[in-house]
């Protein structure tokens with residue numbers, strides 16, 4: 001274990017579990033208390049959209065696990081895995097703002113008492129240990145108070161596993177497969193997990209639902225349209241197996257992902273969580289221009305940011321055409337495309353390269369593309385993507401139903 005002392009406050013307020021045994025021990029104790037556990041899977045770089053999912057879970061469950069893992073298998077080989085924002089300290093700062101005051105006060109009091117026992121100043125860095133046994137007296141090499149407990153004091157914990165924890169078979173070195181032509185050039189680690197032709201081990205595919213719409217139109221997936229949602233379904237299955245949640249919270253912003261995972265839980269007869277306990281939370285938007293909050297918005301330059309809400313405007317136009325103008329699905333999508341393309345021409349004058357990717361209308365359960373007029377009582381999704389500079393933005397609106 002590293003001897004670098006961790007600053008006690010604010011980060012240790014929220015237990016961060018990095019390995020499975022720690023998480024499993026915590027989960028067993030939560031079960032013994034008979035209390036429900038909610039999970040919020042994320043890739044980090046948290047924003048208010050994520051926090052709203054956590055707020056929902058905290059309101060409904062005594063315990064919430066926010067998982068934080070940038071999942072290589074859902075990134076295509078040339079996608080932005082390496083540059084994806086990784087911001088654990090500021091993520092923990094944001095999560096801290098969601099903790100109940102009473103818990104924070106009790107924590108600070110415990111910290112004060114521990115500092116007294118250790119004879120160190122309250123502002124000294126002190127490492128809280130949530131699962132390791134207390135070191136024997138006299139053997140301490142860095143100030144470490146008695147463990148504050150088993151992590152169950154906090155209503156919120158973070159599970160931030162390593163790649164090896166999430167993909168244990170990826171630790172077998174490529175040389176072990178050297179007689180296997182698929183081992184190819186011996187690419188190891190994350191790169192191997194990103195390349196579907198080199199993957200080995202257990203993967204979850206939701207056939208017929210994962211290789212359409214967003215599956216087809218994400219970048220670099222020409223070879224394998226199923227890759228993105230296979231990566232998502234696989235990592236979420238693993239996270240559900242690790243956390244064994246009673247409830248799970250996903251955002252409407254990634255609507256196909258949330259709907260597909262619900263179908264997957266149903267098809268796999270899951271009870272942790274049961275499909276009806278996967279909750280889809282409405283998209284959190286910028287209050288001024290309705291841009292859907294997204295970790296990838298951080299890539300936008302200030303000038304690009306001004307054009308980013310065009311997708312929301314285009315989807316709103318499509319929805320208006322469907323509801324008031326009686327347009328067909330094809331006409332509504334074409335109107336959205338025209339709007340994006342006309343704004344793109346304007347943007348070029350300011351040096352912003354904006355590119356239409358797709359706008360589609362699909363039925364919520366079958367993911368079938370809707371042609372012609374939307375029928376009475378039909379529940380559909382208008383989904384779209386645009387490129388603004390090097391950033392691909394996605395968004396959606398619902399017609400005939402709400403999450």
Ligand SMILES: Nc1ncnc2c1ncn2[C@@H]1O[C@H](COP(=O)(O)OP(=O)(O)OP(=O)(O)O)[C@@H](O)[C@H]1O
Nearest residue numbers: 042043044049250251253254283284293294295296
């Ligand atoms: N604006 C938002 N409103 C509601 N939920 C959101 C929003 N943005 C993300 N989420 C949800 O948070 C969860 C974790 O998403 P993720 O970590 O990929 O964040 P993201 O902002 O969507 O990142 P990216 O920009 O890479 O797509 C997902 O369930 C996602 O749908």
Ligand SMILES: CC(C)(CO)[C@@H](O)C(=O)[O-]
Nearest residue numbers: 041042043071232235254
């Ligand atoms: C659900 C998820 C955390 C799986 O990696 C990811 O796809 C995301 O952040 O939406």
Ligand code: BAL
Nearest residue numbers: 043074075253254257
């Ligand atoms: N927000 C879903 C994960 C992704 O777009 O990579």
